[in-house]
Amino acid sequence: xxxxxxxxxxxxxxxxxxxxxxxxxxxxxxxxxxxxxxxxxxxxxxxxxxxxxxxxxxxxxxxxxxxxxxxxxxxxxxxxxxxxxxxxxxxxxxxxxxxxxxxxxxxxxxxxxxxxxxxxxxxxxxxxxxxxxxxxxxxxxxxxxxxxxxxxxxxxxxxxxxxxxxxxxxxxxxxxxxxxxxxxxxxxxxxxxxxxxxxxxxxxxxxxxxxxxxxxxxxxxxxxxxxxxxxxxxxxxxxxxxxxxxxxxxxxxxxxxxxxxxxxxxxxxxxxxxxxxxxxxxxxxxxxxxxxxxxxxxxxxxxxxxxxxxxxxxxxxxxxxxxxxxxxxxxxxxxxxxxxxxxxxxxxxxxxxxxxxxxxxxxxxxxxxxxxxxxxxxxxxxxxxxxxxxxxxxxxxxxxxxxxxxxxxxxxxxxxxxxxxxxxxxxxxxxxxxxxxxxxxxxxxxxx
Amino acid sequence: xxxxxxxxxxxxxxxxxxxxxxxxxxxxxxxxxxxxxxxxxxxxxxxxxxxxxxxxxxxxxxxxxxxxxxxxxxxxxxxxxxxxxxxxxxxxxxxxxxxxxxxxxxxxxxxxxxxxxxxxxxxxxxxxxxxxxxxxxxxxxxxxxxxxxxxxxxxxxxxxxxxxxxxxxxxxxxxxxxxxxxxxxxxxxxxxxxxxxxxxxxxxxxxxxxxxxxxxxxxxxxxxxxxxxxxxxxxxxxxxxxxxxxxxxxxxxxxxxxxxxxxxxxxxxxxxxxxxxxxxxxxxxxxxxxxxxxxxxxxxxxxxxxxxxxxxxxxxxxxxxxxxxxxxxxxxxxxxxxxxxxxxxxxxxxxxxxxxxxxxxxxxxxxxxxxxxxxxxxxxxxxxxxxxxxxxxxxxxxxxxxxxxxxxxxxxxxxxxxxxxxxxxxxxxxxxxxxxxxxxxxxxxxxxxxxxxxxxxxxxxx
Numbered sequence: 001x002x003x004x005x006x007x008x009x010x011x012x013x014x015x016x017x018x019x020x021x022x023x024x025x026x027x028x029x030x031x032x033x034x035x036x037x038x039x040x041x042x043x044x045x046x047x048x049x050x051x052x053x054x055x056x057x058x059x060x061x062x063x064x065x066x067x068x069x070x071x072x073x074x075x076x077x078x079x080x081x082x083x084x085x086x087x088x089x090x091x092x093x094x095x096x097x098x099x100x101x102x103x104x105x106x107x108x109x110x111x112x113x114x115x116x117x118x119x120x121x122x123x124x125x126x127x128x129x130x131x132x133x134x135x136x137x138x139x140x141x142x143x144x145x146x147x148x149x150x151x152x153x154x155x156x157x158x159x160x161x162x163x164x165x166x167x168x169x170x171x172x173x174x175x176x177x178x179x180x181x182x183x184x185x186x187x188x189x190x191x192x193x194x195x196x197x198x199x200x201x202x203x204x205x206x207x208x209x210x211x212x213x214x215x216x217x218x219x220x221x222x223x224x225x226x227x228x229x230x231x232x233x234x235x236x237x238x239x240x241x242x243x244x245x246x247x248x249x250x251x252x253x254x255x256x257x258x259x260x261x262x263x264x265x266x267x268x269x270x271x272x273x274x275x276x277x278x279x280x281x282x283x284x285x286x287x288x289x290x291x292x293x294x295x296x297x298x299x300x301x302x303x304x305x306x307x308x309x310x311x312x313x314x315x316x317x318x319x320x321x322x323x324x325x326x327x328x329x330x331x332x333x334x335x336x337x338x339x340x341x342x343x344x345x346x347x348x349x350x351x352x353x354x355x356x357x358x359x360x361x362x363x364x365x366x367x368x369x370x371x372x373x374x375x376x377x378x379x380x381x382x383x384x385x386x387x388x389x390x391x392x393x394x395x396x397x398x399x400x401x402x403x404x405x406x407x408x409x410x411x412x413x414x415x416x417x418x419x420x421x422x423x424x425x426x427x428x429x430x431x432x433x434x435x436x437x438x439x440x441x442x443x444x445x446x447x448x
Numbered sequence: 449x450x451x452x453x454x455x456x457x458x459x460x461x462x463x464x465x466x467x468x469x470x471x472x473x474x475x476x477x478x479x480x481x482x483x484x485x486x487x488x489x490x491x492x493x494x495x496x497x498x499x500x501x502x503x504x505x506x507x508x509x510x511x512x513x514x515x516x517x518x519x520x521x522x523x524x525x526x527x528x529x530x531x532x533x534x535x536x537x538x539x540x541x542x543x544x545x546x547x548x549x550x551x552x553x554x555x556x557x558x559x560x561x562x563x564x565x566x567x568x569x570x571x572x573x574x575x576x577x578x579x580x581x582x583x584x585x586x587x588x589x590x591x592x593x594x595x596x597x598x599x600x601x602x603x604x605x606x607x608x609x610x611x612x613x614x615x616x617x618x619x620x621x622x623x624x625x626x627x628x629x630x631x632x633x634x635x636x637x638x639x640x641x642x643x644x645x646x647x648x649x650x651x652x653x654x655x656x657x658x659x660x661x662x663x664x665x666x667x668x669x670x671x672x673x674x675x676x677x678x679x680x681x682x683x684x685x686x687x688x689x690x691x692x693x694x695x696x697x698x699x700x701x702x703x704x705x706x707x708x709x710x711x712x713x714x715x716x717x718x719x720x721x722x723x724x725x726x727x728x729x730x731x732x733x734x735x736x737x738x739x740x741x742x743x744x745x746x747x748x749x750x751x752x753x754x755x756x757x758x759x760x761x762x763x764x765x766x767x768x769x770x771x772x773x774x775x776x777x778x779x780x781x782x783x784x785x786x787x788x789x790x791x792x793x794x795x796x797x798x799x800x801x802x803x804x805x806x807x808x809x810x811x812x813x814x815x816x817x818x819x820x821x822x823x824x825x826x827x828x829x830x831x832x833x834x835x836x837x838x839x840x841x842x843x844x845x846x847x848x849x850x851x852x853x854x855x856x857x858x859x860x861x862x863x864x865x866x867x868x869x870x871x872x873x874x875x876x877x878x879x880x881x882x883x884x885x886x887x888x889x890x891x892x893x894x895x896x897x898x899x900x901x902x903x904x905x906x907x908x909x910x
Contacts, residue, residue, distance in 0.1 A: 046773060048779065048780050049776065052783075054782040054783050064575075091572040099565055103561055103562065109551040110551070110553055110759055111551075112754075113761050114522070115519065148796070152791070155790065179789060187790075191468055205788075212796065253511075254509065285508060298571055299573045300573050303798040309638070310508055315508045318515045324519065328522070331612050332612040333638065335609075337796065337799075338798070361562060393792065414775065
């Protein structure tokens with residue numbers, strides 16, 4: 001419990017004082033105090049006077065800015081959502097089929113799911129990431145709970161660890177998805193980083209990674225991107241993964257995988273799960289957050305799962321019971337629609353096959369865009385080594401552009417990306433590649 | 449977790465080797481093993497790692513975790529499912545059932561879903577604050593489209609994960625922007641309220657509400673406790689159909705509650721989970737909230753469409769913050785977004801689209817109102833039937849009229865824990881331990897059986 005701080009009267013008084021003190025106070029640029037004539041006549045001052053306007057989320061805010069732009073040339077390479085060659089969002093055929101089946105099934109109801117979510121979905125999700133023959137599953141050592149996509153899975157896992165794990169430090173790669181530090185901090189963990197990206201090679205700083213994880217305190221949690229690292233697209237090789245595994249196990253560090261691109265990175269579901277399965281195969285414990293936002297195109301349905309691989313079935317069952325205590329006061333139980341779609345597809349052999357084909361098509365188109373962009377920059381003679389575009393994997397490319405160059409590109413070419421120079425290849429098409437190549441060329445030659 | 453034991457699976461005497469040398473050895477082995485991603489060679493990789501040197505800890509890091517008890521409300525349904533007795537009755541969770549005791553998907557919902565599929569809408573991420581069309585209609589439903597708070601754009605509305613999720617966002621806002629401020633909750637209240645505020649680290653205290661002597665509202669106690677709380681507290685009020693008691697203040701009492709809240713500079717925080725479901729009328733069930741808004745008060749309202757649109761599992765609701773100015777509302781909304789982003793990024797689309805299709809379409813909206821009247825009507829009629837059965841069977845002279853006076857899905861029977869347990873153990877009637885029964889789970893056909901169970905538990909068990 002917090003000890004009492006300012007009373008409401010004090011807060012209102014401070015707001016008034018800040019207002020009267022004038023522009024010298026930094027808060028003024030954020031706090032816009034309502035004029036006495038605004039609002040309901042006779043209304044008192046707002047108790048929310050001290051609430052400042054939050055800035056737009058840096059990633060999702062890119063789309064907000066893009067939407068405001070009226071240029072016909074505008075291109076959104078901000079948020080990682082797949083686009084077709086025509087630049088349109090895509091709902092997979094197999095997803096539409098599953099939805100039609102669900103709608104046609106008159107026995108379906110909308111009753112509350114259990115706190116841990118749809119049972120079928122949970123079992124199938126565990127099999128998808130760990131492998132159908134995983135001994136951990138066969139030995140009942142895995143607890144899987146349906147969560148709100150990747151974010152929700154990370155948050156629930158983080159809250160659980162903050163409550164029940166002895167080491168409250170989590171190491172996240174530098175750089176990582178912008179929302180990671182926020183999720184873990186608010187969950188109650190303390191966030192540290194380990195070196196990951198090497199801007200010189202535009203590849204993995206493997207030595208730095210080993211050193212930093214090597215000096216982490218025993219038992220610390222380590223966030224690992226299962227494949228298609230976001231934002232860099234740089235993944236360890238299988239041999240490097242093995243070394244990472246050995247280091248992590250030798251220091252009893254706890255691996256927490258974020259798997260948001262299974263099947264989307266290489267086009268192959270098993271290949272993209274290799275890192276996770278490597279760890280599970282040694283009999284150790286780990287956390288895995290799964291998302292179906294990209295690989296099944298279910299972005300807005302918020303479907304995902306948190307799997308915790310434990311030493312024993314008994315531990316897994318107790319862990320699950322405690323996960324429920326995290327979930328119930330957060331949203332009670334998860335949404336049914338997306339999970340039902342996933343379960344329908346995963347449990348039907350034909351639909352599963354259909355899915356893998358559509359998934360590979362998306363992954364292939366992205367690989368194709370990488371090649372096209374690389375070729376376009378080469379043909380323009382753009383200075384620099386751009387081979388990282390075809391070496392990096394997954395939806396994103398870390399271009400290496402700095403924030404001035406990014407701002408320049410947005411202003412002059414109406415191309416939107418996050419300020420770290422990350423572009424979503426999924427947002428490109430054969431038609432728009434030349435425009436982007438021109439923009440990069442201009443930025444690199446004119447802006448330093 | 450002091451001892452993390454490392455053991456080596458293979459025969460290699462590598463315990464004495466440095467990490468560096470260990471890695472070198474495994475690297476050498478690694479390079480000779482070809483890894484094929486198309487599955488068939490995966491087993492090679494697996495067996496390689498089994499003979500590699502470093503194995504994970506033997507003892508679980510989570511070995512000391514205790515088994516948490518089942519949720520007191522949701523756990524009831526789980527227990528009910530496991531029961532095989534033919535007369536079993538689930539009066540636990542508040543989910544509407546038809547006379548045949550089947551779950552009910554509203555016709556308007558099926559129509560809306562068909563429309564949505566026909567249109568072939570995409571599944572892109574919603575903005576953090578949710579579906580704009582949904583946010584618009586939900587605020588209008590709550591306050592009335594022509595209400596000043598809406599006209600003046602003074603409501604910050606953010607789509608939330610049904611009632612729970614909306615309450616949690618509000619609690620997170622309270623913790624961050626009103627540190628030390630407490631929330632007053634009714635005694636009793638929905639079991640999950642305390643959990644939400646505990647997890648959000650918002651201190652809470654209780655105001656008297658239920659009077660077991662009258663099986664009615666302890667109005668003086670309520671006013672007195674609200675008055676006594678520190679200036680600027682949040683007061684959690686059930687907009688209609690109080691859960692678990694079913695006892696609502698009268699309009700005159702609401703006025704007095706608003707008086708004392710204004711007097712003490714408290715902030716009213718309404719939980720509205722049953723709009724339309726309590727009386728059958730959407731406007732009537734919104735009257736308490738609108739009464740407060742009409743006084744120019746700033747307030748919070750958490751909404752849920754679980755019951756009134758039967759969208760339980762879709763998790764659709766909203767948090768509304770009525771502010772003194774449109775600028776304050778915009779700032780508050782931006783901060784609610786900042787709290788939602790690290791929780792789940794953005795909310796699920798499906799339920800939001802259903803609601804905006806139903807509420808936004810005049811024909812479907814009217815049809816909804818009819819279905820809602822039907823559901824509320826069925827509950828009123830089983831209340832009557834249960835009351836009649838109790839009066840007919842119980843000769844003790846006990847006054848059962850509270851069953852008719854209470855409103856909404858639930859009835860607070862006044863049974864204590866032991867008596868409630870008797871209901872379950874002897875009669876296979878599942879309910880929550882606080883004596884709450886969900887009339888939504890009761891059929892006319894079972895009223896007499898339930899009356900027998902209640903009379904037995906009340907009179908024969910202490």
